[in-house]
Amino acid sequence: MKFTVKQIATLLGGEVAGNDELAITGLAKIEEGKSGDISFLSNLKYEPYLYTTQASAVIVDRSFEPKKPVITTLIFVENSYSAFTRLLEEYNRQQSLGRVGIEQPSYVGEGSRVGELSYQGAFSYIGKNCQIGKEVKIYPHAYVGNNVRIGDHTVIHAGARILDNCIIGQHCVIHPNAVIGSEGFGFAPQPDGTYKTIPQLGNVILEDFVNVGSNTTIDCATMGSTIIRKGAKLDNLIQIGHNVEIGKNTVIAAQTGVSGSTKIGDNCVIAGQVGFAGHLTIANGTKVGAQSGVGKSVEEEGTAINSSPAFGLKESMRSLAIFRRLPDLEQRLTKLEKKNEKS
Template sequence: MQFTIKQIAHLLNGEVKGDESLTINNLAKIEEGKAGDISFLANQKYEQFIYTTNASAVIVGREFEPKKSISATLIVVENPYTSFTLLLEEYQKFLNFSKIGIEQPSYTGEGAELGEGIYLAAFAYVGKNSKIGKNVKIYPQVYIGDNVTVGNNTIIYAGAKVYSNTVIGNNCVLHAGVVIGSDGFGFAPQPDGSYRAIPQLGNVILEDNVSIGANTTIDCATMGSTIIRQGVKIDNLVQIAHNVEVGKNTVIAAQTGVAGSSIIGENCVIAGQVGIVGHISIPNGTKIGAKSGINRTFKKENTSVSGVPAFEINDYLRSTAIFRKLPVLEKQVRELEKRLEELTSEGAFTEV
């Protein structure tokens, strides 16, 4: 990457104070910056470093007033943290989408369609009649089954497996080891104590701008579709079972498991190691604390819950405060019981 400060300022809608012709080829922390780097100052705890940094440019907020001389060129923006995030995103796009072409050995099945600007790495497999959009990047050892649709600008990293009939939207990211469309956990108990597998005939749909973390698995539906709506971000090592629906812009952290046919609303935040039982609904805007167990439907939107089983967060916090005091409370109760016995033996109480 090599851009002038002027070009970067134009991208960020910022104002340049200093030499706009300098070239930038790297992003760095403000305390580690060197010539050719660009950094940012969003937290005033780090202000000391702006006076000593060797970075060529620093992104700052409009309210920033220097107390000493600064050697770096400044790019003044409304929100330096947001602007630097945008710059990181553009840099990531530059890295991710620079690859192009079809490496060998790789396999493309009969009737498959590959869009313009595709990267198909060595040892990747694309099944029959699958349709791969423009600028899609498919890394080594990716398996894409038959009749799969992949939208434009999607990235599928090494070792991901996409089963047949899956639909993936535009601008999605599937990290290494992801499995999309594996069988749901459906088994019918038999009179002799054995289990008979229930055929899983549905598929998985990932809408646009979905990100799936490494080694996460999303099962196909028994019938119909398991659906991950637009803008959902799922962390590593998450299990999404058959016929689950996750509402748009919901985020799910690592090691969470969602059982079959549950519906998660929009804009929910689910922390790590949460367990969600099947056939329930979670309303829009729900926030679920780490290690919580969700065993029922919540009806009120925009609430926070935690615990096993989970309940409203303020009640949970009060309960945990009491729980921590249980040893002391137990000691007090035993002392009161002992004192009561002593008073009774001393005849302090008379029967009525």
């Protein structure tokens, strides 16, 4: 990457205070910046570094007013964090544009079509009758099964598996070793105590702008589709069961498990190590605290829940405060009982 400060400011809709002709060749944290780097200041805890950083330019909020002289060039924008994210996206796009074509050995099955400016890394596999969009990046050792559809500009990282009949939208990112479309956990108990496998005949649909973290598994539906809606972001090490639906722009942190047929609404925030029972409905905008166990549906939008079993956040925090005071409360109760006995 090599841009001038002026070009970056134009990209971000910002205003420059300083030398707008400086060349920018890298991105860095504000405390680690060196000549040629650009950084950002969003959290004012890091403001002292602004006055010592060697970075050539720093992106700051329009409302920011330096308390000391600043030697670096500043780019003023509406939201420095969002602007730097936009810059990271552009940097990533520039980096990935260099990967085009087919490395060998790799395989493309009969009837499959791959769009222009796409990349297929060494030892990658694309099955039969697949439709791969333009500028799709399929990295080494990735596997794409039969009858898969992948939209434009999607990235399938090394070792990821997209199994038969799955549909991946545009601008999605599947991180290393994620598995999309694995067989759902369906077994019917038999009179003799054994279990009979129930065939899982459905697929998985990822809508546009979905991110799936490393080692996350999304099971195919028994019938129909497991669906991850537009803009949802899944962290590493998440288990999504069969016939689950995850709403638009919902974010789920690592080590969360969602049991079969549960439907999580739009714009929910799920912290790490949360467990959802099956066949639940979780309302839009629900927030779930870390390590919560959700055993019943959430009907009211914007609800915050916590604990295991999960219940209202305020109630759970009050309960926790009381729980911590139990030894003291016990002593006080014992003293009162003894006082009553004497009287």
